[in-house]
Amino acid sequence: MHRLTKSLIVRMILFGVMMVVTGSLVRFVMVSNVLRQGIQDIAAVQQLSMANYVAKDIDEKIRTRQQLLQSMAQELPPALLDQPPQLEAWLLQRHTHSPLFSNGIVVVPANGKGAIADYPPLTGRRDLDVSQYDWFRIARDKGEFAIGKPFQGRLTHQGVIVMAAPCRDAQGHVVAVIFGTTAIDTPGFLDLIQNNRIGESGGFLLISPRDKIFVAASEPQMRLKPTPPPGTNLMHDRAMTGWRGVGISVSAYGVEYVTAMASVPAADWFVVARLPTAEALRPVEGIPALMLRYTGLSLVLVVLILLAFLSYLFRPMKEAALQMRRMADGHAPLANLPVVRQEGMSRSMLKLEGRRCSP
Secondary structure: OHHHHHOHHHHHHHHHHHHHHHHHHHHHHHHHHHHHHHHHHHHHHHHHHHHHHHHHHHHHHHHHHHHHHHHHHHHOOHHHHHOHHHHHHHHHHHHHHOOOOOOOEEEEEOOOEOOOEEEOOOOOHHHOEOOOOHHHHHHHHHOOOEEOOOEEOOOOOOEEEEEEEEEEOOOOOEEEEEEEEEEOOOOOOOHHHHOOOEOOOEEEEEEEOOOOEEEEEOOHHHOOOEOOOOOOOHHHHHHHOOOOOEEEEEOOOOOEEEEEEEEEOOOOEEEEEEEEHHHHOHHHHOHHHHHHHHHHHHHHHHHHHHHHHHHHHHHHHHHHHHHHHHHHOOOOOOOOOOOOOOOOOOHHHHOOOOOOOOO
């Protein structure tokens, strides 16, 4: 061991090994940081693109229903309000042509107590009192199109969304309200959110800031549940006040997500597309093992190459040292040492003095 530690070849090999290890560590730190940031940026762009696409799709479906309901409210003859059978036939005709409201269309009087007509007929709906609902008051009192707070229907036992529009007489007075209800699970309505996931554990959320409720979600247990209280998720808090964009958020359960938000203007909702950061960065997780494997292979190659090269490089010096020892010990006559390679040194430096060294 003492001879090995004093060996110039061993020292040079150890130096080469140290350089390989140092270079690998530097590359690992730099490559990991660059890859993590790059993959995170790509994931953010993808989330924002998906959020915008889903938000636009939902916005168009809301606007289509809004246009249908407002058109029906304008076309409804006030005289039919006193003729429930004829009004029901009128609703049937329009529902048949545009069945956008899966749970039907209803016309209620200005006091909101009981339905004048509905189609398709639903048992118990004619006796409902809707006068206290937010959407009814907005449609009647403000004369505006309204979207109600999503809720669990008492008659259908489904999550439903109600949209309402005022019906006016010739003088412009609101004489009735027409509303349509759509089940949240209706095929073709919110399918892009409810039937899709992002990766293995990511997904979508549809949130109503006004109502502080999850309208729809990729995870069924979150649907129609209240949003987390302020302070739980800082990015969510910003989104509830109107901010839209992309960033890193931490859920109420401590899971970090790459999150993007996009608005649904027609309903004043917003869509959230999110993917766990750990899942997004999963390709980076294999880098340490990969670099360790290749670093080990590099070390073996460097050691073998240096061993072979240095042995070849220092062989003449070793042979010259042995020859000098033999001559000094008297085991060989004094003579000039053979010059195998010049190596930039003068031949005269390799000649011995013509006298014998004392032992």
